[in-house]
Amino acid sequence: MKYEPIIGLETHCQLNTKTKIFSSVSTEFGAPPNTNISEICLGYPGVLPVLNEKVLEYAVKAGVALNCKIAPYSKFDRKQYFYPDLPKNYQISQYDLPIAEHGWLEIELGTKKKTNKKRIGITRLHMEEDAGKLVHAGSDRLAGSSYSLVDFNRAGVPLLEIVSEPDIRTGEEAAEYGQELRRIVRYLGISDGNMQEGSLRCDVNISVRPVGQEKFGVKVEIKNMNSFSAIQKAIDYEIQRQIAALEAGEPIVQETRLWEEGSQRTISMRSKEGSSDYRYFPEPDLPPIEVSPEQLTTWKDSLPELPGVKRERYQKEYRLSPYDARVLTDDRNVAEYFETTVAANANPKQVANWITQDIAAYLNNNKLKVTEIALQATTLAELVNLITQGTISGKIGKEILPELLIKGGSARELVESKGLVQISDPDTLGKIIDEVLAAHPKELEKYRNGKTKLKGFFVGQVMKKTNGRGDPKLTNQLLGEKLG
Helix, strand or coil: EEEEEEEEEEEECCCCCCCCCCCEECCCCCCCCCCCCCCCCCCCCCCCCCCCCCHHHHHHHHHHHHHEECEEEECCCEEEEECCCCCCCCEEEEECCCEEEEEEEEEECCCCCEEEEEEEEEEEEEEEEEECCEECCCCCCCCCEEEEEECCCCCCCEEEEEEEEECEHHHHHHHHHHHHHHHHHHHHHHCCHHHCCCCCEEEEEEEEECCCCCCCCEEEEEECCCHHHHHHHHHHHHHHHHHHHHHCCCCCEEEEEEEECCCCEEEEEEECCHHHCCCCCCCCCCEEEEEEEEHHHHHHHCCCCCCCHHHHHHHHHCCCCCHHHHHCCCCCCHHHHHHHHHHHHCCCCHHHHHHHHHHHHHHHCCCHHHCCCCCCHHHHHHHHHHHHCCCHHHHHHHHHHHHHHHCCCHHHHHHHHCCCEEEHHHHHHHHHHHHHHHHHHHHHHHHHHHCCHHHHHHHHHHHHCCCEEECHHHHHHHHHHCCC
């Protein structure tokens, strides 16, 4: 514990607008290369960009959700750099007057039963355009058989860059920060947050310093991480790499490194540019942006309940565990499904169990979303209530669940059509128990001679004879009385 890691994240969030940030070209993902392009995307002389109003709306909503101060006046700037996938040789971004600043995001860390909260500062949030994409092919550079192709479909796709304060101290905290940020943009409906498709890209800035030292160490940036697991592993590796270098008296170089998944290590990519290298200046082809108080209020009022607020409410209102609240609120559609079920007078804890266990397993195994199953929330409430009221057992509920998930319909009607109503009449169940005891005299004698574990055997025989319809609680009670 001689050293303290200092970690900050720069997150690029691709917005799911139908058209690009400065042109009317489609943002469709997966289109054939170089088909979603225009003169504006390619930086032809004499063309003029026009801001997509939806991008501004999404940026403001994200800023509000991240507790930022929304700037009443902001502007765009040109960020100069030269790379094959940047056709204009500059990127339209925001520099000294971003749309949002000085916010925070609260993360939760801990176990299934107890969590600790930590607030991570947000330095700024700004709008910018994405670059194109290079595709590297070939294998033998020395023989000249390697080459690169460029696809400009992504050029001009709207991005939000969200820069955190250096408040993160571990890989676990960084991964949770990224996940909570993704939950928020998905709840807002402004991005799908799919890291595998590049909709959410996180770059990590990391340095280490001796504990007690105020000055930051030399910062290293890590790129090329396509999962939150990779973010955590890359940070944990880099912390140890930098500490080992300092202990050996080797200098830490300010550079950009890549995470290499195969070898589970970071490797050097290039030296890191400073902001002066980008030669920012105000974008002359776009006017400044002014957000009126009335427009800001309208956008604020349209925000949904955010995941952090939902988690806290679920624990207080429904008395759910931190784990259940977290699982249910991870996806907005699942949270709405849960709330609709509970609103139909079903027990919240029982509903949570069905959604987070049996239904979640079905969704994962079949790669489905909760919106794609036939089981309606009201039907799930009906199923839960049938079990709570003792009409059917939990075992029977699990048996009919697959059919309800695939075909839907009424849980009660399905139970009645299959003759699965639970036997809860003491006289009827008592007679069945008598028949079971009479059919197994040897086991009965062993039980009465001290082998009390055989009670489970008799319960199983009763359930077998009733085809699982015997009321489990009443069965145990009556068996206890008859066995003495």
